[in-house]
Amino acid sequence: MTDLSKGAAWMAGDILPIGEAKMSVMDWGLTHSDVTYDVVPVWKGGFFRLDDYMDRFLESLSAMRLDPGLSRAQMVEALTDMMAASGLQDAYCAMVCARGVPLIPGSRDPRECGNHFYAWCVPYVHVIPFEVAEAGASALIPDSPRRIPQDSVNPRAKNYHWGDFTDGLFQAKEQGFNTVILLDHAGNVTEGPGFNVFAIKGDRVVTSGHGVLGGITRRTVLEMVAERGMTPEERPLPLEEFLEADEVFLSSSGGGVTPVVRVGYRVFGNGAPGPVASALRKTYFDWLVAPKFRTEIAYA
Ligand SMILES: Cc1ncc(COP(=O)(O)O)c(C=O)c1O
Structure with a gap:
């Protein structure tokens, strides 16, 4: 069985070890920091205030005109499946939507990018140790x-x-x-x-x-x-x-x-x-x- 104890990622429906998750170097998420994200804490095997974090993520998506191509329920399912597979009880659980790769390399038209949702988790992070x-x-x-x-x-x-x-x-x-x-x-x-x-x-x-x-x-x-x-x-x-x-x-x-x-x-x-x-x-x-x-x- 794959070891996900160091973290896991959900990408296009697959759950992978965190170190194996990859995206294109041409993604505007990388070339222009054109991404929105959210992080819901998982503590002792449960999400904290999941609805509030999802509300904020949906507001960020709309403010940045990003379309994850998934419903709220599908995104919650992705997070839940990823967390369950990881086995991590205390975790930093991130959901991300990136602008994506433009149809024509070098395009300056954000409407031509294929937005995509992904998620990842690692053991709980204390921003101050x-x-x-x-x-x-x-x-x-x-x-x-x-x-x-x-x-x-x-x-x-x-x-x-x-x-x-x-x-x-x-x-x-x-x-x-x-x-x-x-x-x-x-x-x-x-x-x-x-x-x-x-x-x-x-x-x-x-x-x-x-x-x-x-x-x-x-x-x-x-x-x-x-x-x-x-x-x-x-x-x-x-x-x-x-x-x-x-x-x-x-x-x-x-x-x-x-x-x-x-x-x-x-x-x-x-x-x-x-x-x-x-x-x-x-x-x-x-x-x-x-x-x-x-x-x-x-x-x-
Ligand atoms: C810039 C910034 N401000 C504030 C916060 C705190 O927000 P939250 O309490 O939702 O983690 C964060 C969290 O990552 C942040 O990145």
């Missing part, structure tokens, strides 16, 4: 690059345009930080490579309402915050206000809530995760196994 997240992460906010403006590339359609993040990550890693957070051109805190960003001041929990992906973990955090009786606020978050916060943290499908204890020179909470971010981190892992959010996978 688990031990680092437990102890509290560090982040650099560079002066440049700024997050690509939302009227240039729509950040709400989940995409592969990572030029700004990759540049920022090089700077962060070279200066000894775990990750990077980018500002917009007006000096507001936006998001980072794979996560949304929050600041806590008193009983208010603030996160950017523009220029960022509508993270499903972000939504989960806003719900957890409301349940704690705190006040969620979605609005521009100026850097000065961010640095004055009591606590700051990140949210991602890859690891949930990550307290941040250092941003540049600013140290939060004497370098230890704050009480609210720590509580939200714990609640997120509780919610991952809450039946109301789960779609169990029947493994082969």
